[in-house]
Every structure is written in C-alpha cells, then in structure tokens.
Amino acid sequence: MTTSAASRETRRQLRHWGRHAESYDTKIAKVEGTMLAGTREWIGERATGRVLEVAIGGGRSLPYYRDDVSLVGVDLSPEMLTIARRRADELGRDVDLHEGDAENLPFADSSFDTVxxxxxxxxxxxxxxxxxxxxxxxxxxxxxxxxxxxxxxxPVIRAGQWMLERFTIPLQGEHLTRRHLDEVTAAGLSVVEDERLRSGSVERIHAVRPAR
Known part of the structure; x- marks a missing residue:
C-alpha cells in the first residue's frame, strides 16, 4: 500500500469512528463477554511502569490497569478520545490522552515500559x-x-472470515484474516507469549524489545 493510499484509508477510519464512536461500546461489550472474555484482564496483568495504549478508543481497558502504572493513550479519533476521557473521569483514573496516528506515534524513542x-x-x-x-x-x-x-x-471458519471481509473492509476498514505475529518479529521484538483462542481466531501476543 502506498503512502497516499494509506492516507486515504486513515481518513476513512477517522470518518468511520467519528460516526460510530458512541455505538462501539455496546457492540464490543457483547463480544468481550463471549469471544474475548478475559482479554482486558490479560492485558492489565502484563502492563507495568509507564504504559502507552495505542488506539485506546473509548478506554475500555482503563479499569484493568494496575493503580501504580502511569498511563498514556493515543487514538486517531477525537470522538473516541472524548469517551475515553469521560470513562477515565468516572473511574477517577489519571490518563494522559493524545490525538495521533498509530503509524506515526507522537512520542520519542524508548519512552514507555509497556506498549x-x-x-x-x-x-x-x-x-x-x-x-x-x-x-x-x-x-x-x-x-x-x-x-x-x-x-x-x-479452514471453514477462515473461509467464512474471508467472505465477511468482502463487506467489512469496504464498509469499515476491518480485516478479519490478518495475523500479526510475523509483524511483531519483523519489528525486532522477541515473543515470550503467543496464545490463540476461539478456534485460533483470537490471538494474544506478549513480546519484549531485546535489551541492548
């Protein structure tokens, strides 16, 4: 994908989340109660120190972070960040929120203990x-x-995912048949945990940047 094509896709995502930010919580809550059960807890157990959540959205992970972490969040959508701020206020949680693109994070090298x-x-x-x-x-x-x-x-589930993508990609930019393990290793990270659930359709990866 060229830079210009990526920019178009990013703008489409910005428009999509602007329209659907308020309805996302209800939609994802149902999925998290079934297919993604335990996911937020799993994340919180592995996040320590100064933590950056990329694409924090409406802040659904906020209740699961430890009290002693210093939390920063970044998201493309100002509408989603508004929801995250509201959730943080309701929880009494201190979080530093930034508008920004995951493909060009507005932070210096080596700024966080956990991402x-x-x-x-x-x-x-x-x-x-x-x-x-x-x-x-x-x-x-x-x-x-x-x-x-x-x-x-x-295979049969993967075929169904591929069929659904004929609709989800053009409508909301959502890919169902990606897998990110190779991207993690290509970035120079060492995988310490790799767990696949729900017929392999959910993946949890915990990787570490090798020390100098």
Missing part, C-alpha cells in the same frame, strides 16, 4: 508500520502487548 494495542491492528491501514512504531517507543527490555481477532486456524 499495548487491543483490537485495533485489524483496522489500522498498515499494521506492520504500527507495530514497528510500538517497538520504537518501548524501552529496551520493555513489553509490547497485542490482542486482536485474526484469521482462524480452522
């Missing part, structure tokens, strides 16, 4: 660049924690 990305690489136009950016901003020895729905390891 989290939950359920977002499926719709980021160039996920390999986003993962490389996560690897850039995490400290040597720090963790990158990724959870997403991916292509199933079961």
């Amino acid at each position: 989290v990305c939950a359920l977002a690489l499926c719709s980021i136009p160039r996920p390999q660049i986003a993962v490389a950016e996560m690897a850039r901003v995490v400290v040597p020895g720090g963790s990158v924690v990724i959870v997403d729905h991916v292509r199933s390891s079961v």
